[in-house]
Amino acid sequence: MNILLIGCGKMGGAMLRQWVRHGEHSFTVADPAADDLPSGVRHVSKATDLPSQAFDVVMIAIKPQAIADVLPDYAHALKEDGTFVSIAAGTSVASLENVVGDAAIVRVMPNMAALVGMGVSGLYANARCTAEQTRQIVALIDQTGTCIPVDSEDRIDRLTAVSGSGPGYVFELLRSYVAAAEELGFDHDTARTLVFDTLSGTVEAARQSDQTLEALRNSVTSKNGTTQAGLSALMRDGQLDTLFQDTLQSAYARAVELK
Numbered sequence: 001m002n003i004l005l006i007g008c009g010k011m012g013g014a015m016l017r018q019w020v021r022h023g024e025h026s027f028t029v030a031d032p033a034a035d036d037l038p039s040g041v042r043h044v045s046k047a048t049d050l051p052s053q054a055f056d057v058v059m060i061a062i063k064p065q066a067i068a069d070v071l072p073d074y075a076h077a078l079k080e081d082g083t084f085v086s087i088a089a090g091t092s093v094a095s096l097e098n099v100v101g102d103a104a105i106v107r108v109m110p111n112m113a114a115l116v117g118m119g120v121s122g123l124y125a126n127a128r129c130t131a132e133q134t135r136q137i138v139a140l141i142d143q144t145g146t147c148i149p150v151d152s153e154d155r156i157d158r159l160t161a162v163s164g165s166g167p168g169y170v171f172e173l174l175r176s177y178v179a180a181a182e183e184l185g186f187d188h189d190t191a192r193t194l195v196f197d198t199l200s201g202t203v204e205a206a207r208q209s210d211q212t213l214e215a216l217r218n219s220v221t222s223k224n225g226t227t228q229a230g231l232s233a234l235m236r237d238g239q240l241d242t243l244f245q246d247t248l249q250s251a252y253a254r255a256v257e258l259k
């Protein structure tokens with residue numbers, strides 16, 4: 001496919017790197033600030049540099065607040081049977097239709113783990129998308145990690161709160177965990193190794209296990225042992241559950257505001 005990527009910042013750039021690595025599609029990036037594009041990617045700085053009806057996919061990867069101003073300039077570049085794809089948080093299909101009219105539109109919510117080809121994305125296709133158009137975009141997003149199609153747009157906003165913003169929570173969790181390990185006397189590099197390997201090894205053990213997460217947690221927790229002491233601080237008064245619920249509800253509420 002011939003694909004136009006409008007906006008190639010942190011998220012668009014992470015996904016583009018995976019697509020270029022797979023080498024299946026041709027890419028043009030429209031972003032005045034993009035200066036370090038992978039080789040083979042064409043770069044344009046303005047919409048008027050693009051021919052009409054040249055692209056199978058026009059993907060918008062700029063900030064939600066800028067879409068209404070920027071996208072109309074690029075609408076001519078999409079083929080008549082092409083697909084608009086938006087990765088913007090919140091911005092609804094209805095808002096996108098207000099800008100580009102009645103078109104095949106797919107909302108994708110990726111995450112920053114796409115940087116290493118381990119992203120997880122939600123995907124919602126509007127009623128104008130044919131099964132073939134949806135299949136093509138699912139296959140494209142699969143190249144950045146895992147793609148989970150959903151059948152309601154609200155699921156995309158909910159999934160934004162869980163996995164779209166998720167790397168932000170996890171980076172902060174890692175920062176705090178590493179800082180606490182340093183407080184306990186480890187140098188920074190050792191603290192990072194201890195925390196990162198604990199996280200990735202534990203996630204893999206949980207993924208490969210058929211036990212519940214509670215059973216796995218209990219398998220680490222000796223009666224009156226060290227883990228029990230640590231967990232009673234971590235879980236005091238249900239604070240961890242409250243914190244995660246507040247975190248996800250706040251992010252979901254913001255996605256709804258950005259519609």
Ligand SMILES: NC(=O)C1=CN([C@@H]2O[C@H](COP(=O)(O)OP(=O)(O)OC[C@H]3O[C@@H](n4cnc5c(N)ncnc54)[C@H](O)[C@@H]3O)[C@@H](O)[C@H]2O)C=CC1
Pocket residue numbers: 006007008009010011012013030031032033034061062063064066070087088089109110111112164165
């Ligand atoms: N950063 C993340 O982890 C995620 C971001 N998103 C969504 O991705 C979109 C982009 O976010 P980021 O990459 O984080 O932001 P960013 O600020 O890193 O990238 C935005 C890019 O758009 C470019 N841009 C601005 N005006 C433009 C114009 N008129 N024409 C072409 N390009 C223009 C900027 O130069 C910049 O490179 C947002 O809508 C966000 O909601 C979705 C999931 C995760």
Ligand SMILES: O=C(O)[C@@H]1CCC=N1
Pocket residue numbers: 089160164165
């Ligand atoms: O914070 C944001 O709005 C974007 C969407 C999901 C992750 N980053």
